Amino acid sequence: MPGPEEELNRTARTLLALLGPLLLVLLGVPALQGTAAAAAPPTGQATRYTMTAFTNSSESNMYVYDSPDATGFTLRKGPAYTPPSGLIRDPSIFKHTDGFYYLTYTTNWTGNTIGFARSTDRVNWTFLYNYTIPISGLTRTWAPEWFIDTDGSVNIIVSLTAASTATHFTAYKITATNSALTTWSTPIQLSGIGPNYIDTFLVKIGSTYHAFTKNETTKYIEYATASSLTGPYTMRKTGDWAGFGDWVEGPALVQLDNGGWRIYYDGYRAGKYWYSDSYDNFATWSTPTEVPGLTGFIRHATVLKETVSGGVTLSTNTTRSLQSVNFPGRYAVVRSDSLGYLDPVSASSSTAVKQSATFTVMPGLADANCYSFRDSSGRYLRHWDFRVRFDSSNGTDTFKKDATYCARPGTASGSVRLESYNYPGRYLRHYNYALRVDLYQNTDTFRADSSFTLVSPWT
Template sequence: MNLSSFPRRSLAHAALVLLVALAGVVTPTRSAPARSAPARSAPAQSAPVHAAAPPAGSTSRYTMTAFTNSSESNMYVYEAPDATGFRLRRGPAYTPPSGLIRDPSIIRHTDGYYYIVYTTNWTGNTIGFARSSDRLSWTFLRNHTIPLSGVANTWAPEWFVDTDGSVNVIVSLSTTGSDFKPYKLTATNAALSAWTAPTVLSGIGPNYIDTFIVKVNGTYHAFTKQETTKYIEYATAASLTGPYTFQRTGDWAGWGGPREGQSLVRLDNGGWRIYFDGYTVGKYFFSDSVDGFRTWTPPAELPALSGFARHFTVLKETVSGGASLPTATTRSLRSTNYPDRYLRHRDNLGYLEQVSASSSAQTKQDATFTVTPGLADANCYSLRAANGQYLRHYDFRIQLGADDGGSTFRQDATFCAHTGASSGSLTLESYNYPGRYLRHYDFALRVDLYQDTDTFRADSSFVATTPWA
């Protein structure tokens, strides 16, 4: 939710907010990459991470539930294998019997059903609940009235399932429209139909909205929007209800502002991704951290959905399926859209080049790799050349390098497999730059951010074949 959409905000103030936002927005290109390599300037990505990718035979599935720029009364459902390349599964997937469907938050409960909780209106004291067995078809359950006197605005309810199994909703409540604070409701039955009275999260507010909480190693981490400065700030506590202590304020992470609608999800490399709405510029961004929320990558626009999907959450599950490569074997990787060309190294750089039965023995050997368990995560993969060196990315360009035992090299040389654009093909996602895929561009190999185009999907899809050497 955002107060800038509230009718009381003046046009003059809205214009000022927009100017501030435009000054601070990072707008990454979504066109084909330039020939020169981008700078290697994301220190957070060089930190060691813990293996988290699912094993062979299974894959991660990220489900997004969102309302859209075009409708506050319809919810859309998207899915991705990587938390980046979301594709529409159904839209609209749910329309409540009355009111709005803003800020839908999704969980999968212990009964096997999926549940959403959402904002029902700009004003009032209710939140809505719906349920689904398949994430695509939803049934309205009820509107729940917040039992707190004087509540005028009830915004942005977010699920939080604690490590003790308790199911909670964190919701922003206000009595005046400008005194928002986060409160906790806890389910008192397994059907999620009865709830405790709201308990304020001490230490946050007033004037904080869209509070989203994750728990790591016994500490509660709150990401909450300061409604005056429009920045997403960061606080921690030893208890869900606090007291919270702010660790970072202002534009501490380099995300700029105004920002809101934040939500977090765990990535396959053990890091975290935060999504947030640049609502004054009509764009949706994400940023990653692998060092305990200390540093974050520069904001990037969410491919395909930036400017369309609004305030959402993303649910990560491990499901059967996915793509895999046989390890301890040699393979060649053939392009799906240039089937006479194969991934190879030449002069220590990666290219897509023609290889045939008449090619030289050197060319055939350069197009043959031993598939090994990933150097940074055994559930992913590394590709070793005949000379013992590995394919890795550096400045996002693919090249050969010797394993120096360091975490940076091992992450740069690890790729996670996903199903490719055509039958029998796979894609290879960078382990330490989630959302970037090994692809060819002008027949040079690089790792580029996913683009929602048929060309990108074809450029990043390969078929593992019988080795040339």
């Protein structure tokens, strides 16, 4: 029988899939469009998530990380950029049509400027200029965020106030008026967001603009929608509607390869950094999880998703055995109880044992750019209550997702780590020689436990 956590998730997702769109229409919340078309990159390509952040230890230095899965990030350079003067709080990154990466950031605690820098490789940056927001009396100019609209326009959403203290912020947008990003339109306020909202982050899906923004009075991240970039926005969800908690800020969203959306945010009072995922039109979110290895260190990050060359490719419609990297005499097997284990297999093993360690690598049942693994009896390697087992397909979407894994680089040359398709951030790994799908941990042990080499089949 399934455990309570996964069974609850399955039930909730099934009900939301059936009833969610109707409930959202009744509530007046626009449904998201286009998420079903999301897919992992094809052979020879990979997804790369680049994170830029300042840190608890320095507001004047920016660090750059990247990740193949949006969960486990690797430091690429830190510090990667220090402006000539002032701060680099709230760095936001995007890649322009000219091939350069651009940053915009908060230059100081007080003042009326935002900063700009440029890079060819995401890790080595050149200062461009500080731009003065042309509004009289500004006292603070915080948290600029890139927003590229579907018409190709390059915009920055920035939080502004003319108050004598850090209160009464409102969100404005400025739009680049040349391709060099050196001239900008007159600032226009985003109607309906405010007063006293800050750190506004936008995504556009279909014809709807979705805003995630911090209520500076209550310290919650709240949610609004509009049919126009400048509004009027309607606040759809307020208070602790998503379970993100209070005293949180700096929301930043990115779409995952399986169509879900991930939000990162700064739990600044607790000194932690979180992420959470949504699959139902932003109505509900997964339990917040600390960003492994970076929580407590980074502050107010943004994440850029790209498709790049490379990645891990497995040959499909071939038989292979999955050899453990850190226990090379052991292999993934299916035992008579239909559960997956990491057992010893050798030339002297019986034919039945060798057969239990032999699988056909198939195109993923839920995404053909990922992978599924089928045993000799036609059963698929899938997770159930986060335990690995082998079952015959029942044809449901849930089964297809449970039995699909996306390939990521392993710890040893030629090895692979297999990420759950429907629970991003969870990997096939062995624990006490039982195969599980566990949440990524920023440890050498976890990375080794979740690394396998596909070798010639035992049978």
